[in-house]
Amino acid sequence: xxxxxxxxxxxxxxxxxxxxxxxxxxxxxxxxxxxxxxxxxxxxxxxxxxxxxxxxxxxxxxxxxxxxxxxxxxxxxxxxxxxxxxxxxxxxxxxxxxxxxxxxxxxxxxxxxxxxxxxxxxxxxxxxxxxxxxxxxxxxxxxxxxxxxxxxxxxxxxxxxxxxxxxxxxxxxxxxxxxxxxxxxxxxxxxxxxxxxxxxxxxxxxxxxxxxxxxxxxxxxxxxxxxxxxxxxxxxxxxxxxxxxxxxxxxxxxxxxxxxxxxxxxxxxxxxxxxxxxxxxxxxxxxxxxxxxxxxxxxxxxxxxxxxxxxxxxxxxxxxxxxxxxxxxxxxxxxxxxxxxxxxxxxxxxxxxxxxxxxxxxxxxxxxxxxxxxxxxxxxxxxxxxxxxxxxxxxxxxxxxxxxxxxxxxxxxxxxxxxxxxxxxxxxxxxxxxxxxxxxxx
Numbered sequence: 001x002x003x004x005x006x007x008x009x010x011x012x013x014x015x016x017x018x019x020x021x022x023x024x025x026x027x028x029x030x031x032x033x034x035x036x037x038x039x040x041x042x043x044x045x046x047x048x049x050x051x052x053x054x055x056x057x058x059x060x061x062x063x064x065x066x067x068x069x070x071x072x073x074x075x076x077x078x079x080x081x082x083x084x085x086x087x088x089x090x091x092x093x094x095x096x097x098x099x100x101x102x103x104x105x106x107x108x109x110x111x112x113x114x115x116x117x118x119x120x121x122x123x124x125x126x127x128x129x130x131x132x133x134x135x136x137x138x139x140x141x142x143x144x145x146x147x148x149x150x151x152x153x154x155x156x157x158x159x160x161x162x163x164x165x166x167x168x169x170x171x172x173x174x175x176x177x178x179x180x181x182x183x184x185x186x187x188x189x190x191x192x193x194x195x196x197x198x199x200x201x202x203x204x205x206x207x208x209x210x211x212x213x214x215x216x217x218x219x220x221x222x223x224x225x226x227x228x229x230x231x232x233x234x235x236x237x238x239x240x241x242x243x244x245x246x247x248x249x250x251x252x253x254x255x256x257x258x259x260x261x262x263x264x265x266x267x268x269x270x271x272x273x274x275x276x277x278x279x280x281x282x283x284x285x286x287x288x289x290x291x292x293x294x295x296x297x298x299x300x301x302x303x304x305x306x307x308x309x310x311x312x313x314x315x316x317x318x319x320x321x322x323x324x325x326x327x328x329x330x331x332x333x334x335x336x337x338x339x340x341x342x343x344x345x346x347x348x349x350x351x352x353x354x355x356x357x358x359x360x361x362x363x364x365x366x367x368x369x370x371x372x373x374x375x376x377x378x379x380x381x382x383x384x385x386x387x388x389x390x391x392x393x394x395x396x397x398x399x400x401x402x403x404x405x406x407x408x409x410x411x412x413x414x415x416x417x418x419x420x421x422x423x424x425x426x427x428x429x430x431x432x433x434x435x436x437x438x439x440x441x442x
Contacts (some may be wrong), residue, residue, distance in 0.1 A: 181201045185197045
């Protein structure tokens with residue numbers, strides 16, 4: 001926590017962004033932006049210099065879709081993006097979202113400046129993390145720390161949910177968002193939290209499930225409405241692009257409703273057709289993506305060779321974890337029920353501002369110095385390092401035991417030699433120790 005006691009945690013996601021404010025009294029609350037605690041990460045470049053974010057960007061996108069970027073996080077490596085007639089740096093897209101959150105902070109908390117914690121996937125390298133730092137600087141934040149998402153989730157697991165995470169135990173964080181999937185193994189040491197290993201995919205998440213649903217609708221209705229589907233899949237006008245965006249928005253909404261309902265109806269734009277979609281159909285379409293994330297998690301746990309008794313829990317994080325099938329697949333694969341909360345989208349942001357000091361967190365003063373790249377350590381390498389440490393610790397007592405055994409053996413042989421020589425020669429070489437037998441040669 002900063003000296004002022006005010007902190008702001010931001011989880012900048014692929015499709016949605018969440019911000020949590022913490023005040024000196026220890027209370028944490030989610031910032032409500034445009035009437036919702038979950039803000040679309042979308043950005044729209046107006047013909048002037050302004051950048052709209054969130055729901056304002058989505059509404060404006062229906063006027064001129066070419067100026068719209070729905071998932072800036074997926075473009076983090078692109079440097080800049082062409083939106084309409086403007087080439088907009090990705091740093092500016094992220095900075096626009098942070099500025100909007102800062103406006104809401106000022107409106108609800110006041111003019112006091114918080115320490116900002118930005119979370120990021122554990123596998124992100126220095127160039128991507130530097131984009132976040134530059135965006136925070138452009139938004140006017142003077143103190144920023146970066147925190148890996150699995151660490152923030154582990155803090156929430158312990159500090160908010162009240163679960164035990166004993167020293168040496170491991171928490172498996174299974175994070176499936178809209179556009180990315182990450183799994184991290186977090187252990188608690190005597191000094192804080194440490195990430196043992198991470199894995200994941202930048203192209204696996206809720207968007208892939210949405211694409212599977214759209215493809216299913218395409219197969220089912222293209223023959224009935226060929227003209228409409230041609231316009232939806234290859235839009236040639238602003239009206240077609242608006243219809244395509246509306247289709248994907250409705251598909252995402254239907255997917256979210258099916259996490260709590262057994263069936264939904266949705267309307268296909270331009271075709272005027274209503275489609276009845278069931279949870280069973282959704283689970284069938286979502287299985288390939290979800291099963292891939294489960295296989296990745298199981299492989300990471302197997303590579304770490306962590307005994308079941310040392311796994312403190314499997315924690316589901318991210319909006320896509322709402323799909324009930326995911327918890328079922330993980331339970332079948334790992335043999336233990338995962339922990340899931342009602343609003344898994346809020347976990348990372350709220351965990352990042354809790355009164356806890358994990359070792360990997362770093363505070364940066366602005367302007368920031370670029371971070372030196374640090375290559376990820378593969379899981380097998382970590383295992384070899386652990387084995388070497390164990391071998392080093394065990395070597396000392398083993399060497400001491402070996403020396404002691406050698407001394408005992410040598411002393412025994414000397415005594416036996418003296419006794420034998422005395423018996424054979426009849427000479428009294430033995431001292432008059434009371435425990436030795438009395439004999440004629442003494």
